[in-house]
Amino acid sequence: MNRWKPLIVLGTAQFLMVLDASVMNVSISQLVADFHTEVTTIQAVITLYTLVMAAFMLTGGKIGDMIGRRRVFVIGLIVYGIGSGLTALAPTVGVLALGWSVIEGLGAALVLPALAALAAGSYRGRERAVAYGVIGGLAGAGIAVGPLLGGWVTTYLTWRLVFAGEVLLVVAILAVMRWIPPQPAPADRPALDVLGAALSAAGLALVVLAVLQSGSWGWVQPRNPPFTVLGFAPTLFAVGLGAAVLYLFCVHERHRERRGGTPLVSLDLFGNRPLRSGLVTLFNQNTVLLGLFFVIPLYLQVVQGLDAFQTGLRLLPVSATMLATSMCGSLLLRFASARTIVRIGLLVLLAATLWLITAIGPQLEGGAFAGSMALLGIGLGLLASQLGNTVQSSVRTEERSEAGGLQYTAQNLGSSLGTALIGALLIGALAASVTAKIESDPRVSAAVAQEVGTHVSAGISFVPADQVSAALAARSDVPPQEAAALVEHYRDAQIQGLKSAVLACTVITGGALLFTRHLPAERAAPRPPE
Numbered sequence: 224m225n226r227w228k229p230l231i232v233l234g235t236a237q238f239l240m241v242l243d244a245s246v247m248n249v250s251i252s253q254l255v256a257d258f259h260t261e262v263t264t265i266q267a268v269i270t271l272y273t274l275v276m277a278a279f280m281l282t283g284g285k286i287g288d289m290i291g292r293r294r295v296f297v298i299g300l301i302v303y304g305i306g307s308g309l310t311a312l313a314p315t316v317g318v319l320a321l322g323w324s325v326i327e328g329l330g331a332a333l334v335l336p337a338l339a340a341l342a343a344g345s346y347r348g349r350e351r352a353v354a355y356g357v358i359g360g361l362a363g364a365g366i367a368v369g370p371l372l373g374g375w376v377t378t379y380l381t382w383r384l385v386f387a388g389e390v391l392l393v394v395a396i397l398a399v400m401r402w403i404p405p406q407p408a409p410a411d412r413p414a415l416d417v418l419g420a421a422l423s424a425a426g427l428a429l430v431v432l433a434v435l436q437s438g439s440w441g442w443v444q445p446r447n448p449p450f451t452v453l454g455f456a457p458t459l460f461a462v463g464l465g466a467a468v469l470y471l472f473c474v475h476e477r478h479r480e481r482r483g484g485t486p487l488v489s490l491d492l493f494g495n496r497p498l499r500s501g502l503v504t505l506f507n508q509n510t511v512l513l514g515l516f517f518v519i520p521l522y523l524q525v526v527q528g529l530d531a532f533q534t535g536l537r538l539l540p541v542s543a544t545m546l547a548t549s550m551c552g553s554l555l556l557r558f559a560s561a562r563t564i565v566r567i568g569l570l571v572l573l574a575a576t577l578w579l580i581t582a583i584g585p586q587l588e589g590g591a592f593a594g595s596m597a598l599l600g601i602g603l604g605l606l607a608s609q610l611g612n613t614v615q616s617s618v619r620t621e622e623r624s625e626a627g628g629l630q631y632t633a634q635n636l637g638s639s640l641g642t643a644l645i646g647a648l649l650i651g652a653l654a655a656s657v658t659a660k661i662e663s664d665p666r667v668s669a670a671v672a673q674e675v676g677t678h679v680s681a682g683i684s685f686v687p688a689d690q691v692s693a694a695l696a697a698r699s700d701v702p703p704q705e706a707a708a709l710v711e712h713y714r715d716a717q718i719q720g721l722k723s724a725v726l727a728c729t730v731i732t733g734g735a736l737l738f739t740r741h742l743p744a745e746r747a748a749p750r751p752p753e
Contacts, residue, residue: 226350228399228402229341229342229345229402229403229404230342230345230346230354230357230358231399231402232396232399232400232402232403233338233341233342233345233354233358233403234357234358234361235361235392235395235396236296236300236334236338236396237335237338237358237361237362237365238361238362238365238368239303239365239389239392239393239396240303240331240334240335240362240365241362241365241369242365242368242369242372242373242385242389243307243310243323243327243369243373243385243386243389244269244272244273244369244513244638245365245368245369245370245373245516246369246370246372246373246377246382246385247265247268247269247272247323247373248269248369248370248516248517248520249369249370249373249374249377249520249524249531249534249535249538250373250374250377250382250531251265251520251521251524251525252524252525252530252531253377253378253382253530253531254268254316254319254382258315258316258319260316261684262521262525262684262685262686263439263650263684264316265316266435266517266642266643266646267320267435268316268319268320268323268324269324269517269642270431270435270639270642270643270646271320271324271325271328271639272323272324272327272328272639273328273513273635273636273638273639273642274328274427274428274431274432274635274636274639275324275325275328275329275332276328276331276332276335276631276635276638276639277427277431277631277632277635277636277638277639278332278423278424278427278428279328279329279332279420279424280332280335280336280628280629280631280632280635281420281423281487281488281625281628281629281632282332282415282420282423282424282487282628283295283299283332283333283334283335283336283337283628284336284337284340284488284625284627284628284629285415285416285420285485285487285488285625285628286333286415287333287336287337287340287627288625289415292336292337292340292341292344293337293341293400293403293405295333295337296333296334296337296338296341296403297397297400298333299330299331299332299333299334299335299337300330300334300393300396300397301330301393301397302326302327302329302330302333303326303327303330303331303334303389303393304330304389304390304393304394305326305330306322306323306325306326306327306328306329306330307322307323307327307386307387307389307390307393308322308386308387308390309321309322309326310322310323310327310383310386311383311384311386311387311390312383313383322386323386332631335627335631336627336628336630336631337627338358338627339611339614339615339623339626339627339630339631340615340623340626340627341403342354342355342358342615343615343616343620343623343627344620344623345403345404349556351612351615351616354612355608355611355612355615357550358611362549362607368542369535369542370520370534370535370536370538370539370542371532371535371536371539371542372385372535373385373531373535374530374531374532374533374534374535374536375531375532375535377530377531377532378530378531378532378533379532382531414484414485415487416476416479416484416485416486416487418475419472419475419476419479419486419487419488420487422468422469422471422472422475423469423472423487425465425468426465426466426467426468426469426471426472427465427469427636428465429461429462429464429465429468430461430462430465430466430469430640431636431639431640431643432461433457433458433459433461433462433465434458434462434640434643434644434647435642435643435646435647436448436458436647437456437458437643437644437647437651439650440456440457440458441456441458442456442458442459443455443456443458443459444456445457473490476488476489476490477490488625488628488629489622489625492618492622492625492626492629495617495618496741497613497617497741497742497743498614498617498618498626498629499738499741500613500738500739500740500741500742501610501613501614501617501630501742502614502629502630502633503633503735503738504565504569504606504610504735504738504739504742505610505614505630505633505634505637506633506634506636506637507637507731507732507734507735507738508603508606508607508610508634508637508735509633509634509635509636509637509638509641510637510638510640510641510644510645510728510731511572511576511603511641511728511731511732512603512638512641513637513638513639513641513642513645514641514642514644514645514646514724514727514728515576515599515641515645515725515728516538517641517642517645517646518645518646518649518721518724518725519537519538519587519721520534520538521646521649521685522587522717522721523537523587525685525686525687526585526687526688526714526717527586527587528687537587537588537592537596538596540593540594540596540597540600541596541597541599541600541603542600543597543600544597544598544599544600544601544604545599545600545601545603545604545607546600546604547604548600548601548603548604548605548607548608549603549604549605549607549608550604550608551604551608555605555608555609560742560743560744560745561609561612561613561742561743561744562739562740562742562743562744563744564605564608564609565605565606565609565610565613565739565742566736566739567605568601568602568603568604568605568606568609569602569606569732569735569736569739570602570736571598571601571602571605572599572602572603572606572732573602573729573732573733573736574598574602575595575596575598575599575601575602576595576599576725576726576728576729576732577729578591578594578595578598579592579595579596579599579725580722580725580726580729581595582594582595583718583721583722583725584718585714585718609742611630613742613743614626614627614629614630615627615630616743617743644727645724645727645728646724648720648723648724648727649685649720649721649723649724650685650720651720651723652716652719652720652722652723652724653685653716653717653719653720654679654716656715656716656719656720657675657679657712657713657716658675658676658679660712660715660716661675661676661708661709661712662676664708664712666704666705666708667705667708667709668705671701671705671709675709685717685720688710688713688714688717691709691710691713692706692710695709695710
């Protein structure tokens with residue numbers, strides 16, 4: 224039993240890191256009401272949380288190399304607890320973003336790379352596969368418990384209690400840190416690559432910000448951007464600038480390495496094919512997971528009017544099956560290789576998203592919706608059971624912190640882009656569909672259709688159809704029959720927008736299959752070269 228005590232500490236920390244993200248996703252409507260803001264603002268707060276983690280994960284991994292992984296794990300937990308406390312007390316959405324998105328995000332950026340390295344350092348061979356399967360399962364547990372616990376607390380008490388409870392959980396983890404064995408002191412203390420950290424954070428931030436704002440800025444033709452570039456929307460220019468900054472980051476890292484300095488991350492790691500395949504698959508998995516976990520709760524709450532707890536109940540099938548499947552990861556390695564399990568997981572995920580598209584209607588309910596969500600959880604659980612162990616087992620001992628930083632950078636970059644991109648596609652498809660339907664409807668006059676087109680071009684919001692109906696009823700210049708047609712088209716466009724968002728997840732899942740060729744092909748849990 225003693226040998227599994229470190230896993231209890233590390234698994235609980237992993238559970239904590241994913242809990243509040245799932246709480247936020249089912250509390251969108253309540254947060255909008257509490258802070259008197261819009262859905263897009265809460266979407267930005269959710270995206271910022273994962274973006275901060277993605278942007279600083281490499282830095283967090285390098286700090287672990289500098290001062291010790293166990294120490295940075297403790298420091299990160301303390302920072303995370305401070306952020307949770309501030310979030311629980313947040314009087315405004317700005318303070319919410321500071322406490323949750325920034326401070327908690329920075330704390331997680333310290334904790335997660337250290338967590339991955341500590342797990343790899345505490346276990347070997349099949350025990351390591353078991354450890355990563357349990358950690359993946361507890362991540363699934365956080366996703367499972369988050370919607371239900373957060374939904375119940377949000378609906379009947381207040382979402383703030385979840386974050387207050389996180390502070391207590393942090394204190395409990397710190398109280399049993401003695402269960403983590405002392406780690407070898409770093410042989411040397413490399414200097415932190417501050418310029419590299421700044422370039423990587425800036426490049427990632429620019430790309431994700433552009434994708435997040437694409438729904439309101441437009442991709443090419445400007446909708447409602449703060450400025451234009453040569454008459455075009457700034458979105459693609461911001462993406463290009465972000466890519467250029469990331470290229471400068473790579474050039475700087477190579478130059479620093481040639482001069483004998485310690486880079487933020489050794490780019491030679493990307494020549495490791497199993498590692499590269501694992502990172503790309505992790506990125507795609509989290510893009511799909513967080514994209515779906517943003518748009519589906521949004522639809523359930525905004526369109527169907529469900530409260531946070533009811534939303535959590537609708538998400539229970541995916542949460543429960545993901546938890547159960549991910550916990551079986553180490554057992555599956557007795558029958559198939561990691562590559563085979565991941566490919567099966569992606570195929571199951573592909574089938575689940577296609578089934579989900581057919582199940583989408585005015586009401587997300589019934590056996591088809593529940594079945595597709597349960598199948599979705601199985602696919603995600605198969606991926607979660609293998610990818611963490613694959614990444615860590617593909618590198619040498621001294622590279623584990625860097626690999627952990629890359630692992631969680633890929634996960635959180637996928638999470639932030641998933642929330643931003645899939646959310647933006649939802650809004651973009653909503654705008655395109657409602658415009659097309661209104662322009663082709665003879666019941667709607669040309670003047671009203673033109674006015675709607677102008678409003679949509681300036682930016683459209685994902686709001687309840689009843690709110691649209693009430694706004695039209697207050698206008699004397701829109702006849703009742705035209706108002707009814709507009710509301711009908713808006714409702715249909717919401718369904719089409721959700722289907723388009725899920726279809727994008729299907730395409731991403733299919734693309735992920737192309738990157739699985741170099742995953743480990745042996746059945747036994749791979750051992751890292753020492």
